[in-house]
Amino acid sequence: MPLSGTEIVIQIESVSKRFGDFEALKGVSLDVASGERVVVCGPSGSGKSTLIRCINGLERHEAGTITVDGITLDHSADSLKAIKVKVGMVFQQFNLFPHLTVLENLTLGPIRARGMAKEDADALAMRYLERVRIPEQADKYPSKLSGGQQQRVAIARSLCMEPSIMLFDEPTSALDPEMINEVLDVMTELATSGMTMICVTHETGFARKVADKMVFMDQGEIVETGDPETFFTNPESQRCRDFLDKILHH
Amino acid sequence: MRVAILALALMLTGCSGEWGWYVVNPMTESGATNLKFLLSGLYYTILLSVTAIAISIVVGLVIALPGLARNPYMRSINRVYVELVRAVPILVLILWVYYGMPQLAGLSISVFWAGVIALALSDSAFEAEIFRAGIQSVAKGQYEAAHSISLNYTDTMRFVILPQAIRRVLPALGNQLVYMLKMSSLVSVIGMQELTRKANELVVTEYRPLEVYTILVLEYLVLILVVSAGVRWLERRMQADERA
Numbered sequence: 001m002p003l004s005g006t007e008i009v010i011q012i013e014s015v016s017k018r019f020g021d022f023e024a025l026k027g028v029s030l031d032v033a034s035g036e037r038v039v040v041c042g043p044s045g046s047g048k049s050t051l052i053r054c055i056n057g058l059e060r061h062e063a064g065t066i067t068v069d070g071i072t073l074d075h076s077a078d079s080l081k082a083i084k085v086k087v088g089m090v091f092q093q094f095n096l097f098p099h100l101t102v103l104e105n106l107t108l109g110p111i112r113a114r115g116m117a118k119e120d121a122d123a124l125a126m127r128y129l130e131r132v133r134i135p136e137q138a139d140k141y142p143s144k145l146s147g148g149q150q151q152r153v154a155i156a157r158s159l160c161m162e163p164s165i166m167l168f169d170e171p172t173s174a175l176d177p178e179m180i181n182e183v184l185d186v187m188t189e190l191a192t193s194g195m196t197m198i199c200v201t202h203e204t205g206f207a208r209k210v211a212d213k214m215v216f217m218d219q220g221e222i223v224e225t226g227d228p229e230t231f232f233t234n235p236e237s238q239r240c241r242d243f244l245d246k247i248l249h250h
Numbered sequence: 251m252r253v254a255i256l257a258l259a260l261m262l263t264g265c266s267g268e269w270g271w272y273v274v275n276p277m278t279e280s281g282a283t284n285l286k287f288l289l290s291g292l293y294y295t296i297l298l299s300v301t302a303i304a305i306s307i308v309v310g311l312v313i314a315l316p317g318l319a320r321n322p323y324m325r326s327i328n329r330v331y332v333e334l335v336r337a338v339p340i341l342v343l344i345l346w347v348y349y350g351m352p353q354l355a356g357l358s359i360s361v362f363w364a365g366v367i368a369l370a371l372s373d374s375a376f377e378a379e380i381f382r383a384g385i386q387s388v389a390k391g392q393y394e395a396a397h398s399i400s401l402n403y404t405d406t407m408r409f410v411i412l413p414q415a416i417r418r419v420l421p422a423l424g425n426q427l428v429y430m431l432k433m434s435s436l437v438s439v440i441g442m443q444e445l446t447r448k449a450n451e452l453v454v455t456e457y458r459p460l461e462v463y464t465i466l467v468l469e470y471l472v473l474i475l476v477v478s479a480g481v482r483w484l485e486r487r488m489q490a491d492e493r494a
Contacts (some may be wrong), residue, residue, distance in 0.1 A: 055399060056397075058394055058397060064388065070294075071449060081400070084397065084398070084400045085400050087398075087400040088399075089394075089399065091391060091394065091395065091398075093391050095389075095391035095392060095394060095395035096395070097392065097395070097409075097410055097414075098414065099413045099414050099417065108401070108409055108410075109399030109401065112401055112405045112409065113399060113400035113402075113405070114400075154395075158398065158399070160399075161399050161400060184489075193420065212301075224362055
């Protein structure tokens with residue numbers, strides 16, 4: 001396994017965000033080092049999705065600062081553009097483009113946003129499709145694929161932008177149980193390649209195997225962070241213990 | 251369908267000594283000339299409708315986009331346009347564009363372009379509403395996915411949102427085209443030589459309104475059935491992709 005760098009690539013400082021009267025994030029701070037794999041968990045509505053969505057500007061944080069790779073996200077068009085290029089994202093609902101083939105889903109970003117020639121983009125896309133182990137599906141439309149295959153295409157689509165950071169927002173929550181592992185396998189493989197990753201997930205097996213750092217969130221705050229071993233066997237806070245009880249012994 | 255038309259024809263012919271189909275009997279020289287005269291209006295009916303709908307789709311799209319903006323001023327541009335244009339009857343718009351606008355702008359305008367402008371303007375308000383609904387029906391996740399692969403606004407619209415929105419509004423766009431073909435008959439009042447005008451002129455010389463207007467009805471019927479079938483074919487073709 002490659003060594004995690006010590007350089008901080010994502011710096012989140014006292015970030016707050018509200019939706020109307022609901023405080024989704026209450027002054028959250030978190031540092032992520034280059035190559036680090038962070039798994040975020042917590043009950044629904046705890047702000048974990050909002051937190052990672054703030055990192056690539058899908059949600060606009062209201063207070064605090066987010067710095068990605070030295071660029072401060074101030075919601076100017078320039079900072080947003082610079083950060084988006086570095087950060088890939090995988091969604092719970094895959095969000096593939098249904099009117100485009102798998103290959104076209106993958107090459108749209110490289111061609112339009114990175115200015116690649118079509119042949120180069122095709123070659124790049126095929127490389128990543130092989131990496132997520134479905135090159136034979138290249139010419140199909142997303143609706144012809146299983147959920148697990150669709151999510152792997154979505155991961156490959158993100159990777160085609162060659163980001164240095166990947167965000168996963170509950171990537172297996174919409175999948176049938178028998179398809180979860182094929183997606184987690186791809187994510188595990190990605191983790192061993194040195195990619196900086198933040199995953200919102202309740203897959204404890206994956207977290208134990210892959211995470212360098214566990215983050216537990218509740219009610220818009222980070223309640224506890226720690227290494228996976230301590231986190232799962234001996235969590236500090238009562239809230240975290242209660243949550244783990246629920247997801248580990250159901 | 252064919253059976254129904256045949257039955258209708260039999261019923262109509264059966265009920266009279268009043269009919270004078272000789273006016274359009276293709277076996278006689280004058281009948282053939284008359285028929286050709288009536289059919290010659292088809293060219294302008296189609297050209298007028300197709301030009302107008304092409305323009306109104308573009309204008310409709312341009313008007314729809316500010317209607318989706320977060321900025322309330324942008325949205326009000328859309329609202330005001332749609333409400334104003336939708337409130338004017340097409341016939342009134344045709345008269346205003348042909349007789350009124352030249353005085354206002356100090357330029358003369360051909361019958362054809364007056365017709366195109368009036369039809370396109372009137373239709374654009376409806377197109378704008380159709381596109382707005384279509385674009386709004388595309389899931390938010392599609393914008394988020396486009397954002398996450400760094401597409402800018404124009405590319406997001408062009409490659410991700412609009413192709414999906416247009417597939418969904420295709421039946422409504424087909425409706426508008428049918429509507430446009432029918433409304434183009436109104437341009438006959440300013441002298442456009444389309445189907446209805448030709449029929450009117452023939453009635454004046456032949457004094458056979460029943461036969462001539464029946465032919466006119468059939469002309470529109472056939473034209474619109476063909477267009478409908480075309481739109482349905484296009485729908486099937488475009489949606490074949492997305493379906494499992």
